[in-house]
Amino acid sequence: xxxLAESGGGLVQAGGSLRLSCEASGRTFSSYPMGWFRQTPGLxxxxxxxxxxxxxRTFNHDSVKGRFTISRDNAKNTxxxxxxxxxxxxxxxxxxxxxxxxxxxxSDPDNYVYWGQGTQVTVSS
Numbered sequence: 001x002x003x004l005a006e007s008g009g010g011l012v013q014a015g016g017s018l019r020l021s022c023e024a025s026g027r028t029f030s031s032y033p034m035g036w037f038r039q040t041p042g043l044x045x046x047x048x049x050x051x052x053x054x055x056x057r058t059f060n061h062d063s064v065k066g067r068f069t070i071s072r073d074n075a076k077n078t079x080x081x082x083x084x085x086x087x088x089x090x091x092x093x094x095x096x097x098x099x100x101x102x103x104x105x106x107s108d109p110d111n112y113v114y115w116g117q118g119t120q121v122t123v124s125s
Contacts, residue, residue, distance in 0.1 A: 009119030022096030033105035
């Protein structure tokens, strides 16, 4: 069982930056692919970014390429999402998620089995 806790959300003006953090419980954090997703009311959960267990590969949705960066520190059991050049359309609840240990890193939320409670990000125009 993996428990995830996000932090770092808040209100920011367009063009600003935020860094989200997600701390995981457990002793084998490096075995889990990690992802960030976001959701706005009335819409399905949307893939944002993902990173392999050892952090050697990352994947980003086209809408955030060049603006968002996912990274992880396995010694701290933490994954990060650095968000720069934020836009009002980035406003959403952001969730971190963990896939099954040693599984393939994907953008499909159905492949992630552990989820955090979410953190609100609001970007004002």
